[in-house]
Amino acid sequence: KAGVTQTPRYLIKTRGQQVTLSCSPISGHRSVSWYQQTPGQGLQFLFEYFSETQRNKGNFPGRFSGRQFSNSRSEMNVSTLELGDSALYLCASSSIPSGSSYNEQFFGPGTRLTVL
Amino acid sequence: QQQVKQSPQSLIVQKGGISIINCAYENTAFDYFPWYQQFPGKGPALLIAIRPDVSEKKEGRFTISFNKSAKQFSLHIMDSQPGDSATYFCAAIQSGGYQKVTFGIGTKLQVIP
Numbered sequence: 001k002a003g004v005t006q007t008p009r010y011l012i013k014t015r016g017q018q019v020t021l022s023c024s025p026i027s028g029h030r031s032v033s034w035y036q037q038t039p040g041q042g043l044q045f046l047f048e049y050f051s052e053t054q055r056n057k058g059n060f061p062g063r064f065s066g067r068q069f070s071n072s073r074s075e076m077n078v079s080t081l082e083l084g085d086s087a088l089y090l091c092a093s094s095s096i097p098s099g100s101s102y103n104e105q106f107f108g109p110g111t112r113l114t115v116l
Numbered sequence: 117q118q119q120v121k122q123s124p125q126s127l128i129v130q131k132g133g134i135s136i137i138n139c140a141y142e143n144t145a146f147d148y149f150p151w152y153q154q155f156p157g158k159g160p161a162l163l164i165a166i167r168p169d170v171s172e173k174k175e176g177r178f179t180i181s182f183n184k185s186a187k188q189f190s191l192h193i194m195d196s197q198p199g200d201s202a203t204y205f206c207a208a209i210q211s212g213g214y215q216k217v218t219f220g221i222g223t224k225l226q227v228i229p
Contacts, residue, residue: 106161
C-alpha cells in the first residue's frame with residue numbers, strides 16, 4: 001500500500017506570493033490533517049478534513065486555507081506569504097477522524113517551504 | 117500556548133545507554149498518548165502509545181511510563197543505538213468530538229558510538 005505523498009517536496013517563494021501544497025492520503029483514508037513544523041514551535045495543527053468537510057482548525061490566520069476533494073486528496077493554500085511561513089508542512093492521513101482514540105495518523109514526508 | 121510540555125529539547129546519549137524523554141500535560145481530558153519518531157527528511161511515524169489506565173507499556177527497547185496523578189509520561193529507550201538518532205515527539209489526544217492531536221515540541225536525540 002502506497003504511503004502518504006506530498007508534492008512538491010521543496011518550494012521557494014518570495015514574500016507576498018501565494019502557494020498551494022498537495023497531499024494524497026493512503027488509499028481508503030478519508031481524514032487528512034495538516035501541520036506546520038518549525039524548530040521553535042514543533043508541530044502545530046493547521047486543520048483537518050474528513051469527507052471533504054473541515055472538522056477542526058488550529059490557531060492560524062485566514063491566509064492559511066485548505067480543501068479536500070471527493071477522492072480524499074487535499075490541498076493547502078497560503079496567500080500573501082510572510083518570512084515566518086518558512087517551515088516544513090506535513091500532512092497526515094487516517095481512516096477515521098484524528099480526534100478518535102487509538103487512531104494512528106500516517107504522515108507524509110512533508111513539503112519544505114522557504115519564503116525569501 | 118503549549119498544552120503538552122516536552123523536555124529536553126536535545127539529548128546526547130552514549131551507545132548502550134538509556135535515553136529518557138519527558139512530557140507533561142494539563143488537560144485531564146486527554147485519553148491517548150502516542151509517541152512519534154521522525155528521521156531527517158521523513159514525516160513522523162508512530163512509535164508506541166499508551167492509554168491512561170495503564171502505567172507502563174513496553175515494546176522492545178521502548179517503554180512508556182505514565183503517571184496519571186502527576187499528569188506526566190515519559191519515553192525510555194533502553195540500550196540506545198546510533199540508529200535511534202532521530203527527533204521524538206510526544207502527543208496527546210482527547211477522543212470524541214472535534215478534537216485535534218496536540219504535540220510536544222520535540223526532542224532531538226543523538227546516540228554517539
